[in-house]
Every structure is written in C-alpha cells, then in structure tokens.
Amino acid sequence: MPKVIPVPDELSQPFWDAVNQRRLMIQYCTVCGKLQYPPQATCQVCGSAHNLEWKEVEGKGHIGAYITIEDGRLNRRMPDQPYNLAMVTLDADPTVNFYSNLPGTPAYEVPVGAAVELTFEEVAPGQLIHEWRVLE
Amino acid sequence: MTNSNDFQWRRDRDGLGVWEHRGKVAIAGYGHSPVDRRWDGENLDTSLGAYTILACQKAMEQAGVTIDQVDGIVCCDSHIAGGSGGSASNWAPRPYFAPPYDSEYGITLINAQWLIGAMGFKNVKFAPTGVPTIGEMVGMASQAVGDGVCNTCLVIYPTGNLEGRYRRGGENADDYARGARQWTVPWGNHGGNDFINIFPHNQYCLKYGGEHDDLAPFVINQHKNGMLTPWGFNVNHGVEPITVEDYKTSRYILNPLRIWDCDRPVNASVAYLFTTAERARDMKSQPVYVLNHSQHNFRFRTTQPDLDEVEMWTDRQAARMYEGAGMGPADVDIFNPYDGYAIMTQFFLEGFQWHGVKRGDAFAFYAGDISVKGPHPFFSSGGNLGNGRTRSAMYTDSIEQLRGTAGDRQVTVRAETALCAFTTPSSGGWLMLGKYPS
Ligand SMILES: [Zn+2]
Numbered sequence: 001m002p003k004v005i006p007v008p009d010e011l012s013q014p015f016w017d018a019v020n021q022r023r024l025m026i027q028y029c030t031v032c033g034k035l036q037y038p039p040q041a042t043c044q045v046c047g048s049a050h051n052l053e054w055k056e057v058e059g060k061g062h063i064g065a066y067i068t069i070e071d072g073r074l075n076r077r078m079p080d081q082p083y084n085l086a087m088v089t090l091d092a093d094p095t096v097n098f099y100s101n102l103p104g105t106p107a108y109e110v111p112v113g114a115a116v117e118l119t120f121e122e123v124a125p126g127q128l129i130h131e132w133r134v135l136e
Numbered sequence: 137m138t139n140s141n142d143f144q145w146r147r148d149r150d151g152l153g154v155w156e157h158r159g160k161v162a163i164a165g166y167g168h169s170p171v172d173r174r175w176d177g178e179n180l181d182t183s184l185g186a187y188t189i190l191a192c193q194k195a196m197e198q199a200g201v202t203i204d205q206v207d208g209i210v211c212c213d214s215h216i217a218g219g220s221g222g223s224a225s226n227w228a229p230r231p232y233f234a235p236p237y238d239s240e241y242g243i244t245l246i247n248a249q250w251l252i253g254a255m256g257f258k259n260v261k262f263a264p265t266g267v268p269t270i271g272e273m274v275g276m277a278s279q280a281v282g283d284g285v286c287n288t289c290l291v292i293y294p295t296g297n298l299e300g301r302y303r304r305g306g307e308n309a310d311d312y313a314r315g316a317r318q319w320t321v322p323w324g325n326h327g328g329n330d331f332i333n334i335f336p337h338n339q340y341c342l343k344y345g346g347e348h349d350d351l352a353p354f355v356i357n358q359h360k361n362g363m364l365t366p367w368g369f370n371v372n373h374g375v376e377p378i379t380v381e382d383y384k385t386s387r388y389i390l391n392p393l394r395i396w397d398c399d400r401p402v403n404a405s406v407a408y409l410f411t412t413a414e415r416a417r418d419m420k421s422q423p424v425y426v427l428n429h430s431q432h433n434f435r436f437r438t439t440q441p442d443l444d445e446v447e448m449w450t451d452r453q454a455a456r457m458y459e460g461a462g463m464g465p466a467d468v469d470i471f472n473p474y475d476g477y478a479i480m481t482q483f484f485l486e487g488f489q490w491h492g493v494k495r496g497d498a499f500a501f502y503a504g505d506i507s508v509k510g511p512h513p514f515f516s517s518g519g520n521l522g523n524g525r526t527r528s529a530m531y532t533d534s535i536e537q538l539r540g541t542a543g544d545r546q547v548t549v550r551a552e553t554a555l556c557a558f559t560t561p562s563s564g565g566w567l568m569l570g571k572y573p574s
Contacts, residue, residue, distance in 0.1 A: 005311060006318035037438055038319040044437055064442065065338045068391040073220065073301075073326045075309045082391070085324050087335050087440045096438045099323035108391070112342070129322050 003101075003123045004076050011039050014054055019128050022120050026096065028055035035093045059118020060091040061098070061132060066110040082107045088116055088132045100132035140264040145279035146272075147460060148431040150452060155428045155460045157282025159573030162416035162423035164409045165201070166532055167194025171369040171404040171524050174297050175244075180233060184296045185242030188405040189255055192290055195407040200420030201288060203255065208262040208289030208410075210277045212269055213247035216295045216525075217401070220303040220326070246294045246405070262286035269293070270406075270527050271474075271558030271565040275429030277410040278567070282426075287412055294405040295526055302401045303328075319439055329560050330477050332441060334393050336561075337479040339443035344496030348392035351478050352383040354502040354514075355396050355521055358475060361508060362522020364544040365533070369402050369524030397478040399520035406528040413573050422539045425573040427553070428460035431565040446561040447495065450487030453566060457488070457555065461568040465489040470537045470547065470554035472530035474564070475519035483561050485514070490555075513547040517556075530556040531567070538571040 008016040015038075018025035027036045029043040031051045042049045066086040069077070077083070084107055090096040102110060103121065116132040123129050147155065169187030180186060188211075196202065232238045241250040248263035262285050267273055270293040277291045303326070307314075313321035325331045341347055359377050362370040369375070378386075378396060386394045416423035434449045441449075458464055465488060473484035482498035491512050493501045506514040517533030520526070534554035536542040552571040558564055 002311075003323070004313045004317075004321045006322050007312050007314045008318070009315070012318060038316075044435065065335045065342075067331075067334050067338065067393070068388075069324050070388045070391050072324055072390070073303050073308045073328075074321065074324060075304070076311055077324050080324075083324060085331075085390075087442070097440050097442070099320060099325060099439060101323055123322060 002076055003121070003129065004074060005124045005127055006129060011041065015039055018054070018056070019120065019130050020126065022128065024057050024059050024118055024130055025054040026057050027052050035090070035096050037096050037098070057090065057092045061088040061116050062091065063087070063110060063112050063114050063116060063134070064089045064097065065112060068107050084108075084110050086110055086132070098130065098132065103131055103133055105134050138262075138264050139266045140268065140276060141266060143264065143280065143285065145276045146431045147275065147429060147456070148433065150456060152456065152460060154462045157278070158427050158462065159425050159570065160413050161278045161281045161426040162411060162413045163426065163535055163569070164411050164416040164419045164423050165195040165197070165199030165421055166409070166535060167191040167198065167407045168367040168528070168532065169405045171367065171372065171402050171526060173369070173373065173400070173402060174299055175403045177230070177298065180237055183237065183243050184246055184294045184403060184405060185237060185250070185254065187403070188246045188251065188292055188294050188407070191405040191407040192251070192255060192292060195290060195409045198421050199409045199411070201409060203257055204259055205288050206257055206290055207259050208277065208280055208286030209248040209251060209257065209260050209292070210264065210267055210273050210280070210289060211246055211248040211251055211292040212267050212273060212294065213245060213265070214269070215245055217297070217303050220306040220308040244296045244298065246292065251292065262289065269558060269564070270531070272431050274408065274531065274567045275431055275565050278426045278429045281410050281412055287415065289410045291408045291410060292405065293528060295402060297401040297403045329480065330390055330393055330398065333446070333477055333480040333561065334390050335440050336443040336446040336483070338392070340482065343443060346499040349384050350499035350502065351397065352380045354481065354506070355383060355478050356380065357506050358515060358518045358521035360522070361516060361518030361545060364508070365518055365523050365529065366543070368518065368522060368529065369400060370522055393477070393479060396521070399476045399525040402524035402526060404524065404526050406526060406532070408531065424535045424538045425570045427463070427568040427570045428457060429565060429567050430456045430460055432456070432559075433563040436562065441562065446483050447487065449561045450483045453559070454488040457566045457568060463553065463568065465492070468553055468555045469550050470516060470534050472515055472517045472519065472534050472554065472556040474530065474557050474559050475515065475521050476525065476527065478521060480561060481515070484557070484559070488555065490514070508545050509548055511549060513549060516542070516545055516547055527558045530558065534569050538569060
C-alpha cells in the first residue's frame with residue numbers, strides 16, 4: 001500500500017536526489033568527522049555550518065529495536081496495519097539510525113540484532129525512499 | 137505584549153547553581169474546570185473558553201485574589217492536538233457565536249488577550265505571547281514573579297478536544313510529509329511521544345530484563361489514584377478500575393504499547409495563581425513555595441532517540457533540578473513525574489533516583505507497594521492515566537499533598553517537598569515545591 005511521500009526542502013534536496021539515484025549520502029562534518037542524519041543546518045558536535053559535506057556511506061546496518069504499528073494515525077498507512085517499524089543503526093556509525101518497515105519481514109517476526117542492507121522503494125513516480133532488508 | 141522569548145526566564149542549562157528566588161515565590165491557589173471527553177461544538181457553558189474562565193475564578197477565589205490584583209497572565213495558546221487536529225472537518229472552520237465566542241479563541245484556543253477581554257482584567261502588565269506548555273509555563277511564571285516582572289500571575293493551561301478521533305485529521309491525513317516529518321512519516325511514525333519513547337522502552341526491557349507488561353502495576357496504581365481525585369475525568373465518567381488481566385489483554389496501539397499506556401484526550405482547563413511568598417502569606421489559602429524550576433529541550437542526535445540518549449537526558453534533568461533546589465533524591469517526599477505514555481515514566485523515576493530507585497530497578501519497584509497509603513507513594517496524583525490528559529494532576533496533587541488537603545489520596549509518609557512535571561525525556565520542565573520556603 002502507498003507510503004506517505006517525502007517532500008524535499010532546501011536542506012534535504014541533496015539527500016533525496018541521492019536516494020533517487022539509489023545512493024545513501026549522509027551529512028558529514030569535515031572537522032569533527034561526525035556523520036549526521038537527518039540533515040541539519042549545523043554540525044551537532046561543533047555547531048558550525050561551514051564544514052558540512054555529503055558523504056556516501058555503505059548501506060549496512062543492524063536492527064536495534066522494533067515495534068509493530070497496529071493502530072497508527074496516518075490515513076495512508078491504515079490498510080498496511082499491522083506493519084513493522086524498526087530502528088536500524090548504521091554500521092559506519094551506530095549513533096546514526098533510520099526507520100524501516102523491513103520489507104519482506106512479516107509483522108511481529110523481526111530479528112532484533114540482525115544485519116540489514118540498504119534497499120529502495122518507490123513511493124511516487126520518480127520518488128524513492130531508503131529502506132532496509134534483513135540479510136539472509 | 138512581549139513574546140515569552142524576550143524575557144530571559146528559562147533555567148535550561150547544566151550547572152546554574154541554586155535558584156536565586158528559591159522559596160520567594162509561591163502558589164496561592166488553583167482551579168480546575170470539569171474534565172469532559174470532548175466539547176460538543178454547541179454548548180457555550182462547556183467550551184474551552186467558559187472552562188478557562190471558571191478555572192481562573194476558582195484559582196482566584198481559593199487565593200482570595202480579585203481581578204484587579206492580577207497583573208500577570210501566562211496562558212498557553214497552542215491547540216493541544218496541534219496541526220493534526222482531530223477529525224479534520226469538525227475542528228475548523230466553523231460557524232461562530234456572539235462575543236466572546238466569535239472566533240476560534242474562546243472555543244478551541246485560549247490566549248491571554250482573549251482572556252483579558254472576556255474576564256475584564258484591568259491591571260495586567262505581563263501577558264506574553266508564544267507561551268509554551270504547562271511544563272515550562274510554571275517556570276516562566278515563577279521566574280517572572282521572582283524577578284518582579286509581575287506580582288500576582290495566573291498560569292492557565294487549556295486542553296481542548298472535539299469530536300473525531302484524536303489527531304487523525306490535518307497533516308496525518310496528508311499524502312505528503314513535509315519538514316521534520318519527511319524523516320519519520322514515510323515509514324509510519326506520525327511523530328508523537330509514543331513513537332519517541334517506545335523504542336528506548338523496548339531497549340530498556342532487553343537491557344535490564346523484564347517485559348512490557350511489567351508496567352501493569354504502575355498503570356493500575358495510576359487508575360487507583362485517579363479514582364481518589366474528585367476533579368479528574370475517570371472518577372466522574374464511570375471509568376472502571378482495571379485489573380492486571382484487563383491490562384494484559386487490552387489492545388495494542390504500537391505493539392507493545394497498549395491502549396492503557398496512553399492518556400485519554402479531554403476538554404478541560406486549569407489555572408494556578410503564582411505570587412510572591414510575602415503576598416501569599418496573607419492570602420486566603422495555605423501557600424506552597426517554589427524551590428526551583430528548570431527546563432530542557434535536548435536535540436536528537438539522529439532519527440530515533442535510543443536508551444542511552446534518554447538516560448543521559450533524564451540524568452541531566454535530575455542534576456539541574458536537584459542543584460537548583462539545593463536538594464538531593466532523599467529530600468523529595470512527593471514525586472509526580474509524567475505518564476503521558478506509561479512507557480516513559482521509568483526513565484524519570486530512575487534518573488531522579490526517587491526512593492533510591494536506580495537504572496533498571498523500576499519494574500521491581502512497580503511490583504512492590506506503590507499505593508498512596510504505603511511507604512513508597514509513587515505518583516500520588518494518578519497523573520494523566522488516572523485523570524485524563526489535562527497535564528495538570530501532577531501539580532495539583534503536589535500542592536494538595538503539601539497542604540495536607542489531598543483527602544483520600546493524602547500520603548502517610550512525610551509530605552514537605554514535591555517534585556512535579558509535565559515533561560518528556562527530551563523536552564519539558566520540572567518544578568520543585570515546598571511546604572516551607574526553606
Ligand atoms: Zn563539526
């Protein structure tokens with residue numbers, strides 16, 4: 001069923017452009033070496049806006065925790081219920097995490113701690129979102 | 137009118153030392169409106185405006201203060217359901233009524249300007265706009281009175297709810313996710329504190345051992361305390377006490393979050409009267425002194441806060457609050473943190489180490505005697521779970537416990553200090569109250 005469609009803004013446009021090319025580009029402070037996601041106007045460590053660049057990261061992560069949405073509030077996702085929502089930590093920096101519905105994993109059957117890999121899903125013509133799939 | 141941010145009132149940093157106005161500000165009265173599930177859209181005697189006027193009148197009457205003595209109004213003007221509203225068609229636009237109900241203000245929104253006109257306040261010199269929620273408002277009023285910005289200040293927190301399922305309309309009915317929602321909503325997180333806290337809660341259960349339903353005795357105790365709160369929603373609307381069996385068989389919202397872990401949205405208003413300790417001593421009811429206030433608004437480091445982050449945030453909240461009050465965990469008699477989702481309360485209990493509860497100990501503590509008549513009368517107000525989502529039970533119960541007027545909820549242990557809040561692990565504020573100014 002259809003997911004809600006993200007609307008890029010000035011700050012997030014490079015991120016979504018990369019996703020639409022099936023790449024995961026994360027903000028990176030060249031001074032602190034810190035990756036940050038979602039993108040922010042300034043580095044969360046040094047507070048500077050001047051040293052933030054985009055860096056492609058490897059799409060490998062692990063499932064830190066999950067829930068199963070049974071009675072959510074989003075109209076567009078009602079037909080999907082129940083569905084999983086996992087918190088996926090990025091292997092390159094586990095303090096960075098992402099949400100995932102874990103396509104291919106049945107509701108309630110989420111292997112917490114398992115390795116996942118990046119995948120993409122089209123939510124509107126030409127608009128992809130980043131998703132994660134459990135590695136067999 | 138000044139914006140709330142024009143006045144430096146927040147105590148939202150680490151290491152600020154003892155609050156300079158400790159014991160010099162007091163709460164002299166409070167007033168609750170009836171607490172309804174929803175406003176019917178027609179009866180002007182039960183609108184949020186009418187209920188707010190009533191709450192203010194009660195607070196002033198309890199303190200023995202007249203309209204002309206009030207010189208400060210701190211009123212939250214945000215719609216509690218926010219941009220997502222309820223069932224979109226029922227919230228607005230709508231037909232309006234004769235003044236003072238001829239706009240959204242007075243019906244689903246209240247602000248200081250509307251209230252000043254509707255009630256005829258003449259001497260208000262401090263009525264900021266852009267006022268945050270009650271968790272911070274009580275701190276703003278405390279600082280304003282302490283600094284002499286005003287002397288006698290009403291703090292008003294209206295909580296509105298209309299027909300339709302709560303927060304099912306507006307942006308939650310949209311096909312698109314804009315702004316911060318682009319990072320959460322495409323995967324199903326509509327952005328509430330249920331989502332924010334359920335992941336750390338699940339990590340908590342894994343790390344310390346225990347399962348979600350270990351919350352049952354806590355939630356049941358909140359309901360018990362609510363049934364002892366005469367103004368609350370539950371006691372006035374035939375909400376039956378729940379059993380462990382009821383809890384464990386209740387339906388899931390965000391599995392493992394259950395319906396009974398969620399507070400019930402209501403239509404109600406509350407007012408508190410803050411004044412100087414000196415003035416309060418001559419007022420009609422026993423004053424309760426403010427010993428510290430603090431706020432926090434921690435920045436998420438990534439999409440979803442995890443257990444480490446939540447524990448660090450609540451540790452810092454506790455350190456700020458204890459430092460500013462010049463107190464430690466053993467000095468706190470009454471502890472009313474926040475339960476607007478039962479899954480976040482253990483983080484506060486352990487962060488503040490009330491009754492010696494350390495990280496990972498909350499579920500064992502919940503399983504013991506936490507009744508109001510026992511040795512560990514945890515959350516004696518019953519909070520939102522026991523009274524509805526007024527976000528005010530924590531404050532009112534704390535005042536009543538210190539005054540010795542909590543009735544059937546009166547604790548049997550010492551009740552000379554009380555710590556209360558409307559807060560989440562990431563944002564909100566705390567208030568320390570004392571029976572005595574020092
Ligand atoms: Zn940096």
